[in-house]
Amino acid sequence: MAKGLLMTYTLWAVGGPAGLHHLYLGRDSHALLWMLTLGGGGLGWLWEFWMLPSFVAQANRAQEQRQGSGRGTPPLSLIRFVAQMIVGMYFGLVALISLSFMASFYIVGLPLAVGLGVLLVAAIGNQTSDLKNTLGAAFLTSPIFYGRPIAILPISLAASITAQKHRRYKPSVGSETLSVRLYRLGLAYLAFTGPLVHSVLCHTAVTLSYVADTLGSFLSWFSFFPLLGRLLESVLLLPFRAWKLLVGDHGISSSYFQEWEKLYEFVHSFQDEKRQLALQEQCYNKYL
Structure with missing residues (x-):
């Protein structure tokens, strides 16, 4: 079914910071990012006002894009790279708050959290990146700054550079039901917010x-x-x-x-x- 621009703007206005318009357009990674950051702190949500027509057009061309997906390399995007850096550090800060009690936190927990934040931004739209190489860069950088909270900065930088180096278009996949998509998004949201809420309250x-x-x-x-x-x-x-x-x-x-x-x-x-x-x-x- 073709996506409507009016409906997209309505969802953007009503539940934009929660990513409702991205969920409607089938941009689940973008919807999850907005759910976890409340629309990029509100700034990303407002900036999207001018981008919605292109998002709708991209969603309506999904079939053609799936046919040609996986070919070539997406153009380098400075905005995406900066977003990967910021979200990676954000995920790392949340991990520091909620998971730093782990014995091997600076070896396992911190680079995993930062790497997943970078990969989430890398998976926005019709693009993605290599999971193993991106997480590998994060895990290799982490021991250099072991035990230092500032480690989230170099880890995020290394993971973002690696994600940009291995960027590619998403392969073709079959359409999924809304219930399956909501189930997956709900699990990801709980995995992110559960430890954080417990740490803050208790x-x-x-x-x-x-x-x-x-x-x-x-x-x-x-x-x-x-x-x-x-x-x-x-x-x-x-x-x-x-x-x-x-x-x-x-x-x-x-x-x-x-x-x-x-x-x-x-x-x-x-x-x-x-x-x-x-x-x-x-x-x-x-x-x-």
């Missing part, structure tokens, strides 16, 4: 410790790029500021949210420290 203090260590490592790497560092800090503080704006100070009176307020203060301290250093430097240059 081990708040430990979770905050890992988050703080990871954020501290990331922010220290951006000390040579002040503008980019301030932008990253503002993005990290945005969800907490939005929560305080919606519920007020009474919404964080419980001990649970007071623990998360400590994380807010931790990130905010980086901004205050950089402001003080900038003022000291200005005063020094003024009276030099």
